Amino acid sequence: MSEAGPSLITIFIGMVLVNNLILAKFLGLCPFFGVSKKITNALSMGAAVTLVMLIASIATTLIYRFILVPFKVEFMNIIIYILVIASLVQIVELFIKRTNITLYNSLGIYLPLITTNCAVLGVTLINAQENYTMLQSIVSALGGGIGFTLMLIIMSAIRERLEFADTPKSMRGLPIAFIIAAILSLAYMGFSGLI
Amino acid sequence: MWIIIAILTAVGLICGVLIWITNKTLPKEPASLAKAQEVSEHLPGMNCGACGYPGCFAYAQALSKDKKVFFSNVCATVLQDNTMLGGIEKSLDLVVDKNAMNKKAVVCCSGDCEKIGTYVGVGTCKSASKILKGFKKCPFGCLGLGDCTHVCPQNAISIDVDRKIAVIDPDKCTGCGLCVKECPRNIIKLIPADSKVVFRCSYDSVRDIPGREKCESGCIHCRKCFKACENDAIIWNKEKQIPEFDLSKCIDCGACIEACPKNVLTKLRVDNSKKEKVLSK
The missing domain is CATH 3.30.70.20 (Alpha-Beta Plaits)
Structure with missing residues (x-):
C-alpha cells in the first residue's frame, strides 16, 4: 500500500473546503436541512456522522482492497458498501446503547438516521474511486466529517438568526433555507482553485 | 456470476453474525431502561418539551427513576387523556388527582x-x-x-x-x-x-x-x-x-x-x- 497519490494535507483540505460534501458534491442534503435548526443538534449530528464515516471508510477500504479487487468485482462496491455500513452502524449503536447510555441519549435518533446517509456512502465510494490507501481514506473520511459538521454549524447559526428576522410569509422556514444554501454554495465555489 | 453471489452472501452472513455476536456478548441494558420503555408507551410521543425534558423518552427515563417527577414536571397532554393517564398510573403505581393538577x-x-x-x-x-x-x-x-x-x-x-x-x-x-x-x-x-x-x-x-x-x-x-x-x-x-x-x-x-x-x-x-x-x- 504505498502507491503515490495526493498528499494527506491536500486530501484533508480538499474534503473540508474545496470538495465539501454538502455544498460542492450535494451529498447529505437531508440532514443539512433537517437537523440545522439548532447549533446543539447540528453538533451532535456532525459528531455522529464523522464517527460513522471514519469506521465505515476503514471497513470498506479493507473490503475493497482484500475482497473486491482480488476477485475483480469492483463494480459491486455500492451494494456491498450499503450492507457493510448499515450493519456497522447497527453494531456501533448497540455498543453505545449498552455501554454508555448518556452518549446514546445525546446522539439520540441521529445514529439510526445516518445508517443509509448518502454522505457516508459518498465518502467511501470516493475513496474507492480515487484508489486511496488506508491512511488516505481515513484522512479523507475525517475531512469529510469535519467539512459536514462545519457546514451544519454555519447553516444552523444562520437559521437561528433567521428566526428573529422579519422574513416574508411565503419565504418563512424551508424556502429561505434553500436560498441560503444556494448562496452558501456559490460562496464555497470560491475555494475551487485552492488545490 | 457465482463468485458475485458467493461474495454478497458471505459479506451479508458475516455482518449478520457480527451483529449477533455483539448482541450476545455485550452486557444487557439496565433495568431502568426497560422500565422507561414501558412508561414511554403511555406518553404522547410528540416530544414537545413542555415538561422540561428533551423529548418524551427522556421524560420517561426521569419518571422511571423517580415517579415524583410527574408532579413537579407534569405532562399536560397525559392529564387530558384518560387512557394515557391510566397507563401511567398503572406502570408507575401512582394515584393522580386529575382535577387538582389540570x-x-x-x-x-x-x-x-x-x-x-x-x-x-x-x-x-x-x-x-x-x-x-x-x-x-x-x-x-x-x-x-x-x-x-x-x-x-x-x-x-x-x-x-x-x-x-x-x-x-x-x-x-x-x-x-x-x-x-x-x-x-x-x-x-x-x-x-x-x-x-x-x-x-x-x-x-x-x-x-x-x-x-x-x-x-x-x-x-x-x-x-x-x-x-x-x-x-x-x-x-x-x-x-x-x-x-x-x-x-x-x-x-x-x-x-x-x-x-x-x-x-x-x-x-x-x-x-x-x-x-x-x-x-
Whole structure:
C-alpha cells in the first residue's frame, strides 16, 4: 500500500473546503436541512456522522482492497458498501446503547438516521474511486466529517438568526433555507482553485 | 456470476453474525431502561418539551427513576387523556388527582391600555419589548403581536383585534405551559382548570412602573371584589394587593365580577358572542 497519490494535507483540505460534501458534491442534503435548526443538534449530528464515516471508510477500504479487487468485482462496491455500513452502524449503536447510555441519549435518533446517509456512502465510494490507501481514506473520511459538521454549524447559526428576522410569509422556514444554501454554495465555489 | 453471489452472501452472513455476536456478548441494558420503555408507551410521543425534558423518552427515563417527577414536571397532554393517564398510573403505581393538577393558561391583561407611540419594527413581542419596554403605557400589558400564538401546539391562542391582546380558548388549552415561557412580559399564567373567575391584570402594587402611568383598565386595588364575596372565597393578598381565589369555596355566583369597577375580573370562559371578532392566526 504505498502507491503515490495526493498528499494527506491536500486530501484533508480538499474534503473540508474545496470538495465539501454538502455544498460542492450535494451529498447529505437531508440532514443539512433537517437537523440545522439548532447549533446543539447540528453538533451532535456532525459528531455522529464523522464517527460513522471514519469506521465505515476503514471497513470498506479493507473490503475493497482484500475482497473486491482480488476477485475483480469492483463494480459491486455500492451494494456491498450499503450492507457493510448499515450493519456497522447497527453494531456501533448497540455498543453505545449498552455501554454508555448518556452518549446514546445525546446522539439520540441521529445514529439510526445516518445508517443509509448518502454522505457516508459518498465518502467511501470516493475513496474507492480515487484508489486511496488506508491512511488516505481515513484522512479523507475525517475531512469529510469535519467539512459536514462545519457546514451544519454555519447553516444552523444562520437559521437561528433567521428566526428573529422579519422574513416574508411565503419565504418563512424551508424556502429561505434553500436560498441560503444556494448562496452558501456559490460562496464555497470560491475555494475551487485552492488545490 | 457465482463468485458475485458467493461474495454478497458471505459479506451479508458475516455482518449478520457480527451483529449477533455483539448482541450476545455485550452486557444487557439496565433495568431502568426497560422500565422507561414501558412508561414511554403511555406518553404522547410528540416530544414537545413542555415538561422540561428533551423529548418524551427522556421524560420517561426521569419518571422511571423517580415517579415524583410527574408532579413537579407534569405532562399536560397525559392529564387530558384518560387512557394515557391510566397507563401511567398503572406502570408507575401512582394515584393522580386529575382535577387538582389540570391547568389552563390565561392571559393576565384585559387590554385597552393606551399606547405611547406607534411601533413599526419587527412584528414580534420579543423585539417590541426590547424598545422602551414595549409600546404600551403599562409594562405588564399584552402587546398583542402574537409570539404566543406561534408556539401553541393546540392553536388555542388567537389575537383579539378589538382589544389587541392575545386570548386563549380554555376549551382548546391543555395547560402545557409553552406560551408561559414564550411571553417576554411574563403575563401568561397557569391557573387551575376548574377556576371560575380570572384576575386579568398583571400589575400588582409591589411592582413599580417607572415613569409610566398605569393602565386605565387595570386593577386599582380597591378590594371591592373581596367585600362582595359572601363565601370568603376571595383571599386578599396583602403583599401584592391583589385578590386570590379559594376554589373550594367559590360557588360561581359572579358577585365579584359585577363588583369590579374596572372589569378586571372575568369568567374563565368568556361568552362566545365576541368570538366572531377574533382574528384567528
